[in-house]
Amino acid sequence: MASTTILWLRRDLRIHDHPALWAALDCADDVLPVFVLDEGVYRGRWASADRTHALLETLRELRGALEERGGTLAVRQGDPAEVLPALVAEIGATEVHATSDASPFAIARDKRVSEALKEAGAGLVRHPGMFCADISKIRTKDGRPYAVFSPFGRNWAEAPRREVLNAPEKLKSPDIEMGAIPTVEDLGLTPVLTGPLPAGEAAARARMEEWLSDGVERYKDLHNDVARSTSRLSPYLHLGSLSARELEERVMQIPGEHPAAYRRQLAWRDFYAHVLLYSPTNTRTAYQPKFDALEWVDDPEGWKAWCDGTTGYPMVDAGMRELAATGFMHNRTRMVVGSFLTKNLHIDYRHGEEWFMKLLLDGDTSQNNGNWQWTASLGVDPAPYFKRIFNPVLQQRKFDPDGVYVKRWIPELKDVPLKRLFEPWTMSEAEQEASGCVIDRDYPGPIVDHKLERMRAIERFRAVAEPPQD
Numbered sequence: 001m002a003s004t005t006i007l008w009l010r011r012d013l014r015i016h017d018h019p020a021l022w023a024a025l026d027c028a029d030d031v032l033p034v035f036v037l038d039e040g041v042y043r044g045r046w047a048s049a050d051r052t053h054a055l056l057e058t059l060r061e062l063r064g065a066l067e068e069r070g071g072t073l074a075v076r077q078g079d080p081a082e083v084l085p086a087l088v089a090e091i092g093a094t095e096v097h098a099t100s101d102a103s104p105f106a107i108a109r110d111k112r113v114s115e116a117l118k119e120a121g122a123g124l125v126r127h128p129g130m131f132c133a134d135i136s137k138i139r140t141k142d143g144r145p146y147a148v149f150s151p152f153g154r155n156w157a158e159a160p161r162r163e164v165l166n167a168p169e170k171l172k173s174p175d176i177e178m179g180a181i182p183t184v185e186d187l188g189l190t191p192v193l194t195g196p197l198p199a200g201e202a203a204a205r206a207r208m209e210e211w212l213s214d215g216v217e218r219y220k221d222l223h224n225d226v227a228r229s230t231s232r233l234s235p236y237l238h239l240g241s242l243s244a245r246e247l248e249e250r251v252m253q254i255p256g257e258h259p260a261a262y263r264r265q266l267a268w269r270d271f272y273a274h275v276l277l278y279s280p281t282n283t284r285t286a287y288q289p290k291f292d293a294l295e296w297v298d299d300p301e302g303w304k305a306w307c308d309g310t311t312g313y314p315m316v317d318a319g320m321r322e323l324a325a326t327g328f329m330h331n332r333t334r335m336v337v338g339s340f341l342t343k344n345l346h347i348d349y350r351h352g353e354e355w356f357m358k359l360l361l362d363g364d365t366s367q368n369n370g371n372w373q374w375t376a377s378l379g380v381d382p383a384p385y386f387k388r389i390f391n392p393v394l395q396q397r398k399f400d401p402d403g404v405y406v407k408r409w410i411p412e413l414k415d416v417p418l419k420r421l422f423e424p425w426t427m428s429e430a431e432q433e434a435s436g437c438v439i440d441r442d443y444p445g446p447i448v449d450h451k452l453e454r455m456r457a458i459e460r461f462r463a464v465a466e467p468p469q470d
């Protein structure tokens with residue numbers, strides 16, 4: 001009788017460079033790849049209809065790719081701690097192979113599944129495949145996890161790497177009911193994005209090839225220019241339709257400082273996953289506990305203006321509108337809007353974190369949390385709080401000097417002269433009429449004064465960082 005094993009897919013939705021897939025193929029005649037749609041994920045704390053849509057499209061494509069190779073993909077709905085033991089019994093498997101993940105949710109889920117499988121007489125075997133390096137093994141000299149990026153990055157660059165693997169040419173799956181892949185509407189969810197990126201491994205690989213042949217060679221100089229495209233591979237890395245390790249390997253084959261700078265960005269991804277692995281409470285509270293005492297402001301109007309992209313600061317508004325339309329935002333703009341929310345509107349960073357998770361196609365617990373805490377100056381890689389208060393006008397002058405990005409996302413500003421585009425409210429009445437952009441009629445005036453709010457932010461942070469001594 002043919003031996004059969006299970007490949008439990010989660011955020012590793014690809015056939016290229018897949019260690020768990022190869023391990024499953026190596027130990028049995030038949031492999032059953034299975035994805036379990038867990039309501040806890042698609043309706044949970046960080047749920048996103050658009051990310052779920054991308055996930056379902058990726059699964060559809062993956063099923064096709066597996067079928068081309070003689071296998072298939074089973075899809076089930078339910079709790080993996082119930083579904084997987086049932087499948088193990090149905091096909092007589094004794095092992096379930098999976099790719100390790102680092103979030104507290106994934107770790108708790110895997111523990112539950114592992115216990116349930118044990119009772120069913122099977123084992124959960126975990127493999128690498130999510131990150132470039134083994135993030136659990138990178139430690140400081142005294143054996144502790146890192147909390148500062150630069151030394152982590154140096155250690156990471158030298159850490160051992162696994163070999164990049166080809167896609168298998170053939171695989172055989174057992175003949176069982178495969179299960180329909182629902183649409184996002186079947187799950188009762190309504191996507192909101194009007195222009196999301198195409199999903200799936202083929203699109204991911206096409207984008208990687210395009211980026212490696214045209215883009216990465218200018219990365220170091222241009223990656224902060226918000227009108228230009230960075231690689232836009234993050235949504236694919238998030239679902240694992242592209243392997244970060246394979247991307248790194250391909251980048252390292254290109255000589256020069258630009259690919260090296262790009263590789264370093266991948267180190268940030270591993271860094272934030274490493275941070276959350278060792279500080280799982282970060283998903284609720286600040287990495288630097290003293291900042292849990294910060295008092296945030298309840299400002300429904302400011303919050304709405306931030307979400308809608310109507311703060312009157314073009315760079316902030318362009319970023320928020322880009323996010324709402326595409327599920328993506330340039331990294332520089334993410335920092336600017338994050339700083340504006342937390343240090344100009346004084347609204348709790350966790351609200352921003354949640355809004356991003358709802359809309360971002362790359363929305364990822366560890367990356368989003370790490371970056372929000374960084375931007376709000378209460379996480380790892382600390383800098384004095386007054387250093388990360390971004391001036392949205394200066395940021396726009398520096399990183400969108402020709403106004404291309406701002407005009408792309410804020411049509412109301414399309415005829416505003418460049419010299420006024422950074423502070424449209426300084427236009428004279430005649431300029432406003434001539435450009436068809438009357439302030440507070442066509443486009444809002446600034447909802448707050450950045451300079452004033454900057455001082456308030458400093459006071460608020462100082463009060464908890466350096467409380468007055470009696």
Ligand SMILES: Cc1cc2nc3c(=O)[nH]c(=O)nc-3n(C[C@H](O)[C@H](O)[C@H](O)COP(=O)(O)OP(=O)(O)OC[C@H]3O[C@@H](n4cnc5c(N)ncnc54)[C@H](O)[C@@H]3O)c2cc1C
Pocket residue numbers: 223229230231232233234235237238265266268269272329330331332334335338356360362363364365367368369371372375
């Ligand atoms: C407030 C805030 C929230 C964020 N939330 C997320 C998130 O939920 N998911 C996410 O993947 N990234 C997040 N980022 C990081 C970063 O903005 C995105 O990874 C990047 O913009 C993705 O675009 P790209 O693929 O074109 O990046 P590129 O510039 O082409 O970089 C290549 C890859 O490097 C990694 N990378 C680059 N910058 C960072 C960074 N600052 N932190 C971690 N990894 C990085 C990403 O995997 C990215 O795909 C956030 C940043 C901020 C400031």
